[in-house]
Amino acid sequence: MKLKTKFLLSAAAVSSAFVSSAVLAQASEQFIGLPSYRVGAYAAGGSGIYGGWIDYMQLINEKEGGVNGVKLTWEECETEYNNARGVECYERLKSKGASGNSVFQPLSTGITYSVLDKVAQDKIPMVTIGYGRTDAADGRVFPWVFPMVTTYWSQNTAKIKFIGQKEGGMDKLKGKKIVNIYHDSAYGKETIPLLDAQAAKYGFTVIHIPVSHPGNEQQSQWLRVRQEKPDWVILRGWGVMNPTAIKAAAKVGFPREKMVGVWWSGAEEDTVPAGAAAKGFIAAGFNVAGANYPVIKDIQENVYKKNKGNMEDKNRIGSVYYNRGVVHGIITVEAIRTAQAKFGKGKVMNGEQMRWGFENLAIDSKRLKELGAEGFMPDLKVSCADHEGSGKVKFQQWDGKEWKVLTDWVDADKELVRPMIEESAAKYAKEKNITPRDCSKEG
Amino acid sequence: MQFFLEVLIGGLLSGVMYSFVALGFVLIYKASGVFNFAQGAMVFFAALTFVGILEMGVPFWGALILAFGAMVLLGIGTERIVLRPMVNQPPIALFMATIGLTFFVEGLAQAMWGASVRGLDLGIQDEPIEWMMETTGIGVSKFDLFAAGVAAVLVTALALFFQYTRVGRALRAVADDHQAALSIGIPLQTIWRIVWAVAGFVALVAGLIWGARNGVQFALVFTALKALPVLILGGFTSVPGAIVGGLIIGSTEKLAEVYLGAYVGGGIDSWFPYVMALAFLLVRPEGLFGEKHIDRV
Numbered sequence: 001m002k003l004k005t006k007f008l009l010s011a012a013a014v015s016s017a018f019v020s021s022a023v024l025a026q027a028s029e030q031f032i033g034l035p036s037y038r039v040g041a042y043a044a045g046g047s048g049i050y051g052g053w054i055d056y057m058q059l060i061n062e063k064e065g066g067v068n069g070v071k072l073t074w075e076e077c078e079t080e081y082n083n084a085r086g087v088e089c090y091e092r093l094k095s096k097g098a099s100g101n102s103v104f105q106p107l108s109t110g111i112t113y114s115v116l117d118k119v120a121q122d123k124i125p126m127v128t129i130g131y132g133r134t135d136a137a138d139g140r141v142f143p144w145v146f147p148m149v150t151t152y153w154s155q156n157t158a159k160i161k162f163i164g165q166k167e168g169g170m171d172k173l174k175g176k177k178i179v180n181i182y183h184d185s186a187y188g189k190e191t192i193p194l195l196d197a198q199a200a201k202y203g204f205t206v207i208h209i210p211v212s213h214p215g216n217e218q219q220s221q222w223l224r225v226r227q228e229k230p231d232w233v234i235l236r237g238w239g240v241m242n243p244t245a246i247k248a249a250a251k252v253g254f255p256r257e258k259m260v261g262v263w264w265s266g267a268e269e270d271t272v273p274a275g276a277a278a279k280g281f282i283a284a285g286f287n288v289a290g291a292n293y294p295v296i297k298d299i300q301e302n303v304y305k306k307n308k309g310n311m312e313d314k315n316r317i318g319s320v321y322y323n324r325g326v327v328h329g330i331i332t333v334e335a336i337r338t339a340q341a342k343f344g345k346g347k348v349m350n351g352e353q354m355r356w357g358f359e360n361l362a363i364d365s366k367r368l369k370e371l372g373a374e375g376f377m378p379d380l381k382v383s384c385a386d387h388e389g390s391g392k393v394k395f396q397q398w399d400g401k402e403w404k405v406l407t408d409w410v411d412a413d414k415e416l417v418r419p420m421i422e423e424s425a426a427k428y429a430k431e432k433n434i435t436p437r438d439c440s441k442e443g
Numbered sequence: 444m445q446f447f448l449e450v451l452i453g454g455l456l457s458g459v460m461y462s463f464v465a466l467g468f469v470l471i472y473k474a475s476g477v478f479n480f481a482q483g484a485m486v487f488f489a490a491l492t493f494v495g496i497l498e499m500g501v502p503f504w505g506a507l508i509l510a511f512g513a514m515v516l517l518g519i520g521t522e523r524i525v526l527r528p529m530v531n532q533p534p535i536a537l538f539m540a541t542i543g544l545t546f547f548v549e550g551l552a553q554a555m556w557g558a559s560v561r562g563l564d565l566g567i568q569d570e571p572i573e574w575m576m577e578t579t580g581i582g583v584s585k586f587d588l589f590a591a592g593v594a595a596v597l598v599t600a601l602a603l604f605f606q607y608t609r610v611g612r613a614l615r616a617v618a619d620d621h622q623a624a625l626s627i628g629i630p631l632q633t634i635w636r637i638v639w640a641v642a643g644f645v646a647l648v649a650g651l652i653w654g655a656r657n658g659v660q661f662a663l664v665f666t667a668l669k670a671l672p673v674l675i676l677g678g679f680t681s682v683p684g685a686i687v688g689g690l691i692i693g694s695t696e697k698l699a700e701v702y703l704g705a706y707v708g709g710g711i712d713s714w715f716p717y718v719m720a721l722a723f724l725l726v727r728p729e730g731l732f733g734e735k736h737i738d739r740v
Contacts, residue, residue, distance in 0.1 A: 039550065041661045043558030184710040212713030214665045216657050217460075219453045220700035220712055226582075227446065240662030243560075247569050247656060251584050253576075269560040273658020277569065313559060 029073045030066070030336055030348050031097020032057070035089040035106045040080040041214075041239060044269045045321055047311075049107060050076065052325020053332075054310040055299050055317075060333055062302045067336045068345045073097065079111060086111030087118075094122055099350035103127055103332060103358075109187055112145075120144045125355040129328055130263055130286055134190065137388040138425035139359065140436035146358050146387045148331060149286045149380060152262070153420065154391035154412030156191045156234075159260050159284055160198050161410055162395050163232050174203035179225050181218075181245060182236040184210035191236060197416065215241025222248040235261040235283075242270035243278070250277035256398075260284065263393070267320035271398045279400040284393040287327045287377050289403040291318025294372025295326060320396075320403065327377045334371075335361050359384055359442075378409050384439035391417070449581045450701050451694055456587035458693020459594045460656070463649035464670035465677065465685040466597065467642045472679045473605075474614045474638035475526070476534055476621075480541040483667025484548035485643060489514055490650025490659045494563055495556035507647075514643025517548070522635045530631065531621060549664060560660040565589075569656060590652050594686065597648060601641075601682050614638055618680070672716035676723055678733025687731060692716045 034053070037046035057072045066072055075096060077089035086106050093101045104119060105127045106112055112132040119126040120143070127146045128136070134153045136145035150158075163178070164170040180195055182188035192208055199206040207228055209221050215237060222245075225233060233254065235245050242265045249259060257280040261270070266283020274281075291297070296318055303309050304317075316322050339349045339357030349357065363371075363380040378392035391412035396403040429436055464486060471479040479485075493510035501509065525540050567589045571582035605611040617624045617634045625631050650659070653666050669692075677688025700712040729735050 038558060039553055041664075043553065043661065044560045047558050184713075208709075210708070210710035212710045214662050216653075216662055216665055217457060217669065217712070219457055220450065220697045220704070221709075223446075223450055223453065223697075223701060224704075240657050240660060240665070243658045244656070251569055251571065252582060253571065269660075272562045273560055273660065275562050275564055313557060316559070 028069070028346075028348065029071045029098060030102060031100070032072060032074045032103060032332065033089070033093030033096060033101040034074050034076045035079045035086055035093065035104065035111065036076045037079050037081045037107070038076075039078065040082075042081040045264075045267070046081070046107065048267075048269075048316055048319060048321025049325040049328065051311040051316070052322040053328040054325075055303050056295075056326045056329025057333065058303045058308055058310070059299050060329075062306065062308065063298070067333060068340055070336070070340070070346060070348055072333070072336075079106065079108065081108050081110075083108075083110045083114045087114050090115045090118060094124060098348045100124070102349055102351055102354045103335070105129070105328060105332075107131070109133070116145065122351070123355070124351040125358050127328075127331065127358060129331065130324070131187075135421050135424035135428060137386065137421050138436075139382075139384050139387040140439060141425040141429045141434055142387065143359075143437060144355060146382065146389075148358075148382065148387065148389050149327070149378065150391045150393055150412065151388055151417075151421075152187075152190050153194050153417045154388065154414075155262065155284050155286075155393050156194050157198065157413035157417055158391070158393045158410045159234060159262075160195075160202070161413065162260065162282075162284070162407065164202070165407075165410075167231075170202060176204040176232070177228065177230040178204055178206050178232045178234060179228055179230040180206055180208045180234045180236065181221060181225070182208060182210055183215060183238045183241055184212050185238075187238065188236050194417070194420065195234075197420070198413075201416070211237070211241055211245070213241075214239060216244055218244050218248045219251075222252045222254070225249070225254055226252040231258065233259045235259055235265045237261065237265045237270075243273040246271070246274040246281055247277045250274075256280035257282065260395070263320075263324075266396060266403070268316075268403075269321065271403075276400065278398050281398045282395055282406065283398075283403075285320060285396055286390070286393050287320070287323045288375065288394055288396060288405055289318065289320045289323060293323075293374075293376045295330070295376060296323070296372075298372055299326070323376065326373075330363070330371060330373060330377065331361070331380070334363055334367075338362075358382060359387070361389065375405075384437065384442040445580050447698075449583075450697050452581065452583055453587070454694035454697030455690050456584070456591055456693070457697065458673075458689035458691065459587070459591045459686070460652060460689075461666075461669045461673050461693055462594055462686045462689030463590075463597075463645070463652055464666045465673040465689060466601070466682065467645040467649065468667075468670060468674055469677075469679060469682055469685045470601070470638055470642045470645060473618050473682075475537070475635060476618060477526075477537040477541060478534075478679070479642070480538060480667075481544040481548055482642070482646065482670070483664040484545045484552070485514070485517070485646035486650045486653065486666055487661060487663040488517065488548050488552040488650075489643065489647035490563070490654040490663055491552045491556045491561075493647065493651060494561045494654065494659045498561075510647055511644055514647055515640040518639030518643045519636050521639050522632060526635055527632060545664075549661070553661075558661070560658050561654075563651065563654040563659050565651065565655045567655070586656065593648065593652065597645065598682055598686050601645075604641075605682065610634070610637060669716075672720035674730070675720035676730055678730025680734050681730070681732030684730055684732030692719070695719060 036050040079086040132147045134151040136142040261283035263285045271278035335357035339353045343353045361382045368374045378390045380389040382389035392409040395406045467482045492513045496506040569586035673688040677684030696712045699715045
């Protein structure tokens with residue numbers, strides 16, 4: 001055999017060994033596609049949430065060697081919070097990894113709507129934690145969509161409960177006036193019917209005042225607030241609309257202690273720009289802020305000390321958005337564990353198996369304690385019919401420097417919300433000719 | 444009546460805030476006939492650079508000078524790389540170039556200083572003046588009055604600069620005709636560099652004022668949206684026009700939102716100024732103070 005032939009054969013053997021080891025490595029890796037946004041108007045939120053999420057997955061790899069030995073791998077695709085790019089990212093990511101993308105979490109209601117039909121066709125579960133389509137909580141109609149932890153409708157009822165508590169009881173809401181300052185978009189308008197239903201139920205008056213995108217000028221809206229003299233203001237904002245609203249409230253002398261924001265109004269990014277005016281502002285959240293939770297300390301110990309952390313600005317570790325990313329990580333990893341418990345420990349889960357994992361996910365307080373996340377996020381129990389799984393939020397107040405937890409977990413008014421979810425989902429099923437699943441037959 | 448006055452005064456002062464951004468557009472259009480689509484991005488870049496330098500421990504005035512220096516460099520770079528190769532190209536080509544510049548400046552700002560939202564405290568409280576509130580019941584923000592004062596100084600300085608300095612006169616000559624200005628020895632490149640630097644300074648002032656109000660964040664680029672109807676109304680070539688246009692737009696949008704908004708579902712302050720500007724275009728296309736353009740046919 002000539003030298004050249006020998007060399008070529010050896011090279012082929014070495015490269016095939018590399019290829020097969022790469023294939024083997026990929027076969028034992030769980031791929032998670034991340035349609036993130038780190039540039040553009042919403043980069044502050046995106047970089048925090050995806051940073052926390054990646055750090056948690058890195059923690060599992062570093063500390064446990066993956067989920068039962070299955071390493072977690074991921075790839076980011078920049079959406080810039082743009083629907084068209086979100087769909088492009090969905091298509092780009094769906095076939096990656098040993099068994100394709102195992103879950104799609106776009107962190108955008110618009111992208112959620114854009115790929116709603118696609119995920120069912122491609123059998124990839126879509127998890128929308130704290131955003132997306134509320135009626136997708138009815139898993140009988142939306143088997144592939146999981147608006148987990150809590151929906152906008154649930155949190156809105158929790159807000160009214162909180163206001164009721166502050167007033168001294170739900171019966172004290174009668175005769176009160178609440179102004180709902182909302183982002184003039186589908187997201188902003190989503191809670192209007194629910195607030196109207198609650199106003200009728202408890203006897204308070206609700207006035208809806210829209211703010212056009214982006215909301216960087218709100219003087220007229222807040223002069224109206226001053227004219228109306230409400231007892232409380234609900235802030236359903238997004239982005240620059242939040243600090244602008246807080247500052248405008250200060251300008252017309254409305255007390256920030258009487259302003260309650262949605263969780264997209266309750267991050268450091270919303271209060272810090274408002275400066276001293278934000279002191280006293282309250283917001284709902286399905287996760288709390290703070291770096292003193294064991295799970296966050298674990299990340300710092302096992303990820304950042306090894307220089308494997310994702311956050312460029314380490315001061316953001318423990319912020320509301322960062323911790324929300326950790327919640328995304330916990331839910332994703334626990335769903336993989338749940339799926340593996342049924343379909344085989346140490347195996348890579350495909351989309352269908354992951355869907356089962358999400359649908360049977362149960363994170364009780366004992367498990368939260370084991371994860372180092374007790375009080376960090378609410379307990380969660382998802383089922384075939386209920387893809388929300390919790391509905392609880394805590395209320396936090398900005399003290400001028402940081403968020404302080406004001407309450408324990410406040411549950412949603414499920415008696416009011418669930419029938420509305422089912423009614424809306426049934427309407428969707430009729431439009432799309434979907435036969436709802438019979439959950440009693442689901443294993 | 445008291446409430447009407449409060450809405451009106453608040454609107455007029457908001458209009459001054461819009462004028463800050465409109466001024467940047469006017470300067471560049473006046474000197475080069477280019478509608479600079481990147482003006483909003485420049486406001487963002489300037490404010491983010493200022494806050495970024497401030498975070499490094501540099502004192503306020505030092506940060507202001509360094510941020511201005513960065514804007515001068517950006518202006519020189521724009522002239523050298525974007526504008527110089529496009530001398531005598533149709534205005535639409537220059538406009539398209541500024542669209543590209545927008546994306547570059549936005550990306551550059553975030554690449555340099557990160558995407559985090561920052562607060563900015565200029566030491567002026569955005570709260571109503573107490574004695575006025577107590578005696579008249581009308582709330583006028585201290586910060587708004589401060590902004591109005593800054594605008595007055597800025598406009599006076601710019602008007603004097605354009606009217607009474609050699610560079611100012613050269614700027615006006617370049618605006619009238621690039622080639623004619625070149626033929627009589629006016630250095631076009633130098634003039635463009637100067638005007639982009641001055642526009643950069645105006646962007647820095649606008650960025651500081653808007654950043655102190657709403658935070659230094661990407662949304663500063665959207666301030667440009669508020670400036671467009673101001674420009675149509677005041678005229679693309681008039682510095683005082685940018686102020687008067689701002690006052691008209693600010694006051695009418697607020698009055699419309701408060702008194703008409705409730706009848707049409709609210710949230711009309713985003714589109715009402717554009718409708719007004721459109722109506723104005725039909726009557727006076729050059730704007731209130733703009734130069735009437737007459738073509739020989």
